[in-house]
Amino acid sequence: MIESAERDSGHAERELITGAMAVVRGALAAGCNFFAGYPITPATPILLHMLQEMPKIGGIAVQGEDEISSIGMCLGAAAAGLRAMTATSGPGISLFSENLGLAIMAELPLVIIDVQRLGPATGGATSVGQGDVQFVRWGTGGGYPLIVLSPDSVESCLSLTVEAFRLAHRFRCPVVLLTDKEIILDRTTVELGDHDLEEGDQRETTAPGVDPLVPFGSEMPVRFTGSTHDPKAMITKDPEVVD
Structure with a gap:
C-alpha cells in the first residue's frame, strides 16, 4: 500500500516510500493506464x-x-492510444530487444523500467548491478539509440518516471528508466510536489516534425508498420523520407 501523511498546513505532503512505489506514483501522475509485466x-x-x-x-x-x-x-496498448509501461531487469531487457526495435520503427510511445542487477544471464539476481547502460542505449538492431533516464534517488524515481512518459509521447518512441536494485528497494521519506502532467490532447504534446499518434479505434483508417515508411505509414525506401 502507498501510504501518505499530511504535515502541518503550508508544508508539502510527504510519504515514506520505496523506489518501486515512487515509480508507480510517477506513472500514475503521468496518466499511465496500462501496465504489463x-x-x-x-x-x-x-x-x-x-x-x-x-x-x-x-x-x-x-x-x-x-x-x-x-x-x-x-x-x-500504445497503438490503441493508452499510456503504457512495463518493468523488468537485465534478462528481460534482453528478451525485449526485438520488440524495442518494433516500437522504434512503428513510432509507439512506451516507458520501460529496467531495474538493474548483477549480470549477465541470471548473474546475481539479488545483487545490485549497473551493467545495462550500453545495452539499453543500443540494444536493438539498426543502431538507433533509445532515450534513457537514470534516477539517483527514490525521489527522482518519481519525477523521472513522469519525464519518461512526457518524452515518450513527445517523440513517439520507447523511453527507458534505468534504475537498480538498491534504489528500487530503498525506503525513504519523499516530499511530494505537483508531478502531474498537464492535461490536454496528446496531439499537442508531440515535438515539431513528429506526427501525432492516431490510435486504433479512430474514425479514420490507421496503419502501423515495422518497415521504413512515410508519414502515412506506407512502406518506402526513399532515403529522404526515411531520414
Whole structure:
C-alpha cells in the first residue's frame, strides 16, 4: 500500500516510500493506464504495486506469461492510444530487444523500467548491478539509440518516471528508466510536489516534425508498420523520407 501523511498546513505532503512505489506514483501522475509485466527480481515490486493501484483508477494491469508477451501487450496498448509501461531487469531487457526495435520503427510511445542487477544471464539476481547502460542505449538492431533516464534517488524515481512518459509521447518512441536494485528497494521519506502532467490532447504534446499518434479505434483508417515508411505509414525506401 502507498501510504501518505499530511504535515502541518503550508508544508508539502510527504510519504515514506520505496523506489518501486515512487515509480508507480510517477506513472500514475503521468496518466499511465496500462501496465504489463512478468515477475523478475528485483523489478517484481513494481509489478505488484501496479497490480494493486491500477484498478483504483480504472486502468489495466496484467501479469504476462513472459517478458516477450508483456512488452508485446504494451505495444498493442500504445497503438490503441493508452499510456503504457512495463518493468523488468537485465534478462528481460534482453528478451525485449526485438520488440524495442518494433516500437522504434512503428513510432509507439512506451516507458520501460529496467531495474538493474548483477549480470549477465541470471548473474546475481539479488545483487545490485549497473551493467545495462550500453545495452539499453543500443540494444536493438539498426543502431538507433533509445532515450534513457537514470534516477539517483527514490525521489527522482518519481519525477523521472513522469519525464519518461512526457518524452515518450513527445517523440513517439520507447523511453527507458534505468534504475537498480538498491534504489528500487530503498525506503525513504519523499516530499511530494505537483508531478502531474498537464492535461490536454496528446496531439499537442508531440515535438515539431513528429506526427501525432492516431490510435486504433479512430474514425479514420490507421496503419502501423515495422518497415521504413512515410508519414502515412506506407512502406518506402526513399532515403529522404526515411531520414
